[in-house]
Amino acid sequence: QGVVGGLYARVQGESEPVWQAIYDHYKPESMEDVIPRSRAGQFVALADKLDTLAGCFRVGLVPTGSRDPFALRRAAQGVVKIIVEGKLDLSLSKYLTDQTLAEFLAERIRYYFRDLRGFKYDEVNACMAAGSSNLADLEARLVRVRNLRSSPDFEPLAASFKRIRNILEQAKFTGVGRIDTGLLEAGPEQDLYEEYQSTTGQPIESVISRLRPKVDRFFDKVLVNAPDARIRQNRLTLLSALLREFSTIADFSEIVTTA
Known part of the structure; x- marks a missing residue:
């Protein structure tokens, strides 16, 4: 040889x-x-x-x-x-x-x-956290994240994903249950749910500009840790579903933001 x-x-x-x-x-x-x-x-x-x-x-x-x-x-x-x-x-x-x-x-x-x-170290960490067994797939996702980074909505949304992950970890929430639409409050909570529904299955590149303001308004106006246990559980389920939907490309909570 x-x-x-x-x-x-x-x-x-x-x-x-x-x-x-x-x-x-x-x-x-x-x-x-x-x-x-x-x-x-x-x-x-x-x-x-x-x-x-x-x-x-x-x-x-x-x-x-x-x-x-x-x-x-x-x-x-x-x-x-x-x-x-x-x-x-x-x-x-x-x-x-x-x-x-x-x-x-x-x-x-x-x-x-x-x-x-x-590639930046946090991009590598974020994409590898979403899976690194298939290196061709990892490379493709790294390119997507690097391209996404130029969007003005990228860092704020990454910070929101980090916040979501922290909330879920503090609540020790691991559920993947169904979102009860009857418990959703009209306004920012309902708006975020509808945006989540409309973006399911779509690449994050096409929805990032629409998703970011809905997430921002949700955190500004909605109390996740509601006194009512059913409402609290439902809101955690919504956040978990949103995080899971976009974590196939990268774990955006690993992105280091300037804010």
Whole structure:
């Protein structure tokens, strides 16, 4: 395998996809290096790196501090680079059953998107909190969040999502029940519910300018922690549904706001 193996394979008459996959076996050798040129080469290199990582972690050979004698950080960075730049539609969770290895690879994912691709650290944290198993999907969501950030409604809405999450956590609310429309109060509460209903299933890019003022008015005019337990529960259910609807792209409560 590797460069010499690939050259031998070519001389011996192997087909181009075969000798190229052998030649590119160890790519990328750094984050500046290119990934294997063919799909076959990408899968061979990926399998080798994942096998090395899984084997070493299985027997406790985990990098510590500056010590990394088996170049496992480089192998993990290669895994990330191959999957993202090769646009491989893979779910890493299927192959990573070791929690320590999964966390190790998550740090390499953060490094790749933050330090090499230039995404802001809170964008990376927010999108990874919504799922990071499929790196192609993660990359697409990062691009969407970065584009959303230019909207004047983005930071205020992100701050509202952070507030919603804090309210739900303080109330220890984990329910996903049905919203009782008969308990909704006319005005900002009803308006927010109707906006939630009309935006369900739509991308946040198309609704952010409409949603933000409804959320702002709700918090200005409505007491979430109402004395009536049924009304309080219903309002928490509405906020939980709203948060859940838009948390598939990112956990916006992770966004650092200037306000």
